[in-house]
Amino acid sequence: MRLNARLLGQTYAFHTVKEVLAKANEEKSGDMLAGIAAASAAERLAAKQVLAEIALEDLRKNPVVPLEDDEVSRIIDADIREEVYQKIKSWTVSELREYILGSNVGPVELRVLGTGLSSEMVAAVTKLMSNLDLMLASNKMENLAHANVTIGQKGCLASRLQPNHPTDSPEGILASVREGLSYGVGDAVIGLNPVEDTLPAAARSLSTLYDFVERWEIPTQICVLAHLTTQMKAICEGSPIHLLFQSLAGTEKGNQAFGIHKGLLDEAFDLGRKLGRAKGPNIMYFETGQGSELSAEAHHGADQLTLEARCYGLARHYQPFLVNTVVGFIGPEYLYDSRQVTRAGLEDHFMGKLTGLPMGVDVCYTNHMRVDQNDIENLATLLTAAGCAYFMGIPMGDDVMLNYQCTSFHDVASLREMFNLHPLPEFEAWLEKHEIMVNGKLTARAGDASLFLK
């Protein structure tokens, strides 16, 4: 394995695979904050050049956190399909990139390929891809999952209806649910971020959403994104749950900061399959986002992109129904401006898909970033072109509880219209029944929440 490169007459020497991975990353404020980013554009390119020639087996042998120190590393390594890996282990990262982009390689080949890759390999190839590379490759892939409905199919753009409310008021939550449904939003999940993370509050919100969905016979899933342990208590006490949610980090220590570990995730997965109300088999919902490991001082000197790839490797173990990165939520010290957020959104989406996940994106920003609504409309459009499975839908994109902005009900409807995409089939049939949509277009009734006030 060679870790040196010459570029424009200068020699660059790197010491570890982890260092090459970090320095080959596109510019991110989080890697600079961690003190591991390339010091110059030339050094970044030298690192990419070295990375391009590294064999996949060397990446497997050098996870950014050793197997003996980290259960996430062990889960990812154990889930690699050896049969596939044996065929590709001598490929360089450069060859992996060219295989993925080749015109004879389609969704089936890419799905098989993904099963043989470790997260470090997924991250490595991402660092050698341009934005359009990432979009083109993502667009080829199709990863399906099923809970009450099927998600991930080509030709569809689904949406999570996020009806957050500053006090978890049941009627306040339902006000946003009604409004979203009237725009055709809510087919991926109707998922609430609760203010209060307690069993009674979660149980109340779960019943509120479940009863509404049952009453209106809506073909979708519900979820309350409390801490996993709160949801586990709720499901044991008989609360109606379709999807079990948890935020993931790419290291064991990062997950400790989230209050989770493999044993807990295993237990939740079992409980969900036994006691959950969804048909399944996919019943888990995970959120991720570059930078959370550094924020928890659990990054082990690895770059935020590679750690993000490891979140997807961990997610894959639980065959989730939904996974989305929350790409602009963490703040400018990790992703500084629209350029970095755009890049990270395209990277995360690609990496999740290559890992085999039905991948959505919370395209978003906080008010201390150099990003505005125009920037996230741009990114949502790029991701739709890249075949993203779902986006968030929020009234006018303004989350009145989490105090950040993301895609709106209007944005979901607009992207479907521009790209000729449909809601998920069962949900579209339901919209047609209520005369909100005809032939894939919103009707004159759409946008009137009082349709659901009977």
Next chain:
Amino acid sequence: MQNPYETVALLKERKEEREKIDQVLPDLAKINIQEQLLVPQPADESLYREMMHLTPARIGVWRTGTRPLTRTMLRFRADHALAQDSVLGMVPEEFASAHGLLPIQTQVENKEQYLTRPDLGRKLSLEARETLTKGGTAACQVQVVVADGLSSKAIGANIPDLLPALMQGLAHYGFIIGRPIFVKYGRVACMDEIGEILHPESLVILIGERPGLGTAESLSAYMAYKPHRSMLESERSVISNIHRGGIPPLEAGAHLASLMKQILASKASGVRY
């Protein structure tokens, strides 16, 4: 020749017309969006209106094609503009002296660095350490600190009312109060280093919150008993949402004074309190 009275009437009319044109458009940001139902013929208007009062979310906004109406879009942008201006804006240089605050700066040198290097916003510059040693009050019972944080507007909107109310409240309880400090480019944990230099028994820092679209003027107060650099986040007490539409600044001042009294009485803050 025209009747002079008619001319006067005509001139008056023209003036009124001109004044109408000169009139400023109504303030977009003052419209109560919970009162503004834009759906033209809703299935149930009265229930829709009732429902809109149950959430601050932007519902009942209607659409043109699949896009928002112009006024809804502009209102959203106006709220975001205020939030951005508040993050990127600066507290005026004369603010500290006008309010009797001892001004110091963290190791951050500019706004961009402030946003990308939270670690530097927790550390004081060499000059700041000297200023504190020379001009600060050592070993008082309550040290008050004001820091810009992520909202310059929160400082201007709340401190002129909050600070006097807080100081009066603390004086009323008979505490020895240190000379209040203003920290430029401060993060919450800059209080720890101030604690190690001046050794106050307790400290309260008033700091601008990251603005949401609802308000850009929200302030938080973090309180600690004997602050020091190895203290845990969970050892700080916090009151957030201080602004006109939340906890009003005058009331917040009185409330914080009583909380400081409790912290001093129990000799602990945060989860230990």
